[in-house]
Amino acid sequence: MPEVTERARDLVGRLLHGHGVVARITEVEAYGGIEDPASHAFVRTPRSEIMYGPPWRLYVYRIHGHHAANVVTGPTEQAAAVLIRAGEILEGIEVARERRGPVADHALARGPGNLTKALGITSLDLGTDLLDPEPVFLGERVDRPTLVAGPRVGVRRNADVPWRFWAEDDPTVSAYRRHPRA
DNA sequence: CACTGGATTAGCT
DNA sequence: GCTAATCCAGTGC
Numbered sequence: 001m002p003e004v005t006e007r008a009r010d011l012v013g014r015l016l017h018g019h020g021v022v023a024r025i026t027e028v029e030a031y032g033g034i035e036d037p038a039s040h041a042f043v044r045t046p047r048s049e050i051m052y053g054p055p056w057r058l059y060v061y062r063i064h065g066h067h068a069a070n071v072v073t074g075p076t077e078q079a080a081a082v083l084i085r086a087g088e089i090l091e092g093i094e095v096a097r098e099r100r101g102p103v104a105d106h107a108l109a110r111g112p113g114n115l116t117k118a119l120g121i122t123s124l125d126l127g128t129d130l131l132d133p134e135p136v137f138l139g140e141r142v143d144r145p146t147l148v149a150g151p152r153v154g155v156r157r158n159a160d161v162p163w164r165f166w167a168e169d170d171p172t173v174s175a176y177r178r179h180p181r182a
Numbered sequence: 183c184a185c186t187g188g189a190t191t192a193g194c195t
Numbered sequence: 196g197c198t199a200a201t202c203c204a205g206t207g208c
Contacts, residue, residue: 029189038189040204047204064190065201083189113190154189179188180197 004030004080007073009147009165011082015139016069018119021096023087023109024142027166027173029152031070033079037157041079050127051079058128058136060121066113069121071130071138085153085164086110088172089118090142106171145170156182 008030016023031039033051040061041048050059055074059081060067070081087109089096096108096118109115116122121136130138145167152164153174159182166173 031189040189043205045205061189062203063188065203066190068189070189085189111190152189156188177190 002030002032002035002080003075004032004073004078004082005163005165007071007080008082008163011071011084011138012147012165012167013143013145014141015090016084016087016119017133017135017137017139018116018121019095019135021092021099021119022090022139023115023119024090025084025087026145026170027084027086027164029083029085030163030165031081031083032163033081034077036080036161038152038155038159038161039079039081041081044079048079051081052077056130056138058121058125058130060116060123060126062123063113067116067122068112069116069119069125069136083112084115085112086166086172086174087115088170095120110172111174150176151178153177154179 008028033041041051057072059070069084073080089108109118125136128136148168149162156179
């Protein structure tokens, strides 16, 4: 297993701060950069350039009108990253509710697009150093849940690689959907 | 410049 | 389970 899967597993149970809201990360996916056809960094382009740089920086991309947040994990030139797919809101829940509109609390940050919306993360946060106390940064570990692994959601290539990791029986984890053409 | 295809989501059957 | 909305990065000409 590549190092990025270890980084991914380590992120579950840690805090992610986003513009006044704090979430406990409950679901992530590992992307293996230059070795992983499912990764945006499989091809080096202006968009994926950030992932070739130093670790612990934020990679934000837009998809279907939503934002998705990733932690660049390194090593440099490997272009590995971890997609943050879901979390449980622990602080700033009123702000999160306002950003998300009428949904159940356990669904406020369920799914990558919903999580960035609840945490106010946009392309403006691209490149943020996640170890500094900026508007977006990684906090401490608050628990060590039992982890479950499975295939990544919605990817067409490498669709069977089990690099999605989530906290067992956690209601904030998103549903699995296989790519229609995988 | 035109075309393709998503690391998605909500809403409907 | 299925589909539309949606919009931009990447690609090729």
